[in-house]
Amino acid sequence: MWNRFAVLDRMPSILIKNLKNEITKKVPVPNCDEIFYAGTGSLLLRDSDGVALFDVQQKRCRRAGGLL
16 A cells, blocks of 8 residues: 555646645646546546646656547
8 A cells, every 4th residue: 555645736747645644745737727536546637738648757748639
């Protein structure tokens, strides 16, 4: 059990926090409006153009797609 969660910061960056609300990792990301859970170690990043699958551990986008 990982006991961590992700928070979208204004920088834009994603903050990984533990259950004590302490920052354990800070990951810079491309500009995005919202984040969604996409499986262990992955997040979906949404912006006005589409969504991207982001790997938090490797700190890179694996796939990107536009909105229909």
